[in-house]
Amino acid sequence: MTVEVLDIESLDLEARGIAHREGKVVFVEGALPGERVEATVVRRKPSYEKARTTRVLRESPQRVTPRCPHFGVCGGCAMQHLDARAQVAVKQRVLEDAFGHIGKLKPATILPPMHGPTWGYRYRARLSVRLVPRKGGVLVGFRERHSSYVADMTECHVMPRHVSDMLVPLRRMVESLSTPNRIPQIEVAVGDRTTALVLRHMEPLTAKDIDILRTFAERWKVSWWLQPKGPDSIHLLDASQEGLLAYTLPDFGLRMQYRPTDFTQVNPHINRSLVARAISLLEVAPHHRVADLFCGLGNFTLPLATRARQVVGIEGSSTLTTRAREAATSHGLQEKTDFATLNLFEVDVAWLRDLGHFDRMLIDPPREGAEAVARALSALSDDERPGRIVYVSCNPATLARDAAIMRHKGGYVLEAAGVVNMFPHTGHVESIAVFGPGRALPPEAEADAAPEAVDGVAEDTGAEGGAEAPTA
Secondary structure (H helix, E strand, C coil): CCCCEEEEECCCCCCEEEEEEEEEEEECCCCCCCCCCEEEEEEEECEEEEEEEEEEEEECCEEEECCCCEECCCCCCCCCCHHHHHHHHHHHHHHHHHHHHHHHCCCEEEEEEEEEEECCCEEEEEEEEEHHHHEEEEEEECEEECCCCHHHHHHCCCCCCCHHHHHHHHHHHHCCCCCHCCCCCCEEEEEECCEEEECCCCCCCCCCHHHHHHHHHHCCCEEEEECCCCCHEECCCCCCCCCCCCCCEEEHHHEECCCCCCCCCCCHHHHHHHHHHHHHCCCCCCEEEEEEEEECCCCCCHHHCCCCCEEEEECHHHHHHHHHEEEEEEECCCCCCCEEECCCCCCCCHHHHHHCCCCCCECCCCCCCHHHHHHHHHHHHHHCCCCCCEEEEEEEEEEHHHHHHHHHHCCCCEHHHHHHCCCCCCCCCCEEEEEEECCCHHHHHHHHHHHHHCCCCCCHCCHHHHCCCCCC
């Protein structure tokens, strides 16, 4: 393997340093912008290379000592060696670059970044479980970086302290079960009144196994859920704990119950601030009719219903829309909300028109984005358009693509955008964007409007932070 001296210019989304040598990009693990490092090349491709830092010759002032002893091996974090404020700056740059390179546009205003706790924030996690006799028994934790192996973790600083303290006891507990080699994972969901642990077991549990789980639950004050098959098979070990798992949105007087395998935000502190900011940016008034697309459990729908005349929540999962409807009823908001189950990746303008006029719209899609929705919105006439749209994104590339569609094909105005530090110490970039209605473009303008920016981003949208991801 070749050792080279490289000057690091920037970071990618996996917190790898980016250098250039003879016209080729080199991704350098463990290096930060402004540093000069010695690095060993571990992979060569025609358009790029990958390398690992072996020695830092000139250190960045933003380099810090990682707090976790497992950093660098565990794949849960990528940026613990970078100052937390600098991490946010990197993510802001990624967002702005995505808008510029993919969307060929720029927000009129950059919103202040949203911050929260940088440690102990991760209230959801899927932990792998493996019986590895040569490492002393059962391992419980995240997978190693760039590997399918389970990291030998004894603590985790991004999860709450009580969950971190459970990692080693969980290992010992699984070892005591009748078939420890048939337990592939444990999911964690921390709520306001309980911490739920979902045990995926591929063999039936014995009476002794159940006793072991109950003893552990009493000692660590957790609720066990059992999953013998797929996600739909999960059930509480003790039915008396039904309804304990929930998160709160105090600003709106809401307590949202959920099941541990339902999608909820990993970071409840940021989620509360994000909901409040989104509704503030929407400028919702009591007479408004609002759409919440990709509504999930109603994380935005119910808070919106406390401010608006009517909110229509639409989601692809009937399980989630059922729970959202139940939550609306339990909070006395059933008269102000309506929920529907629909595949939002296949909608068109006719469907959108059939829903009737919306004064405001909130869009919160998964990583794939909301391309069909963006195209439908772009086909509306001026008097049909929502007066304001807020788009919450977990993927800068698909947000930029959809923003380009709305701007270049629909004439919408990208009024503001900014990052949300939902996942400190990782490369995940959450963001929020605000669109004004602008004016619908004539057909000839649509035909000429930056087709490469709108339709040419498929290669940018699938990377979790690899060579093809937007860089900072």
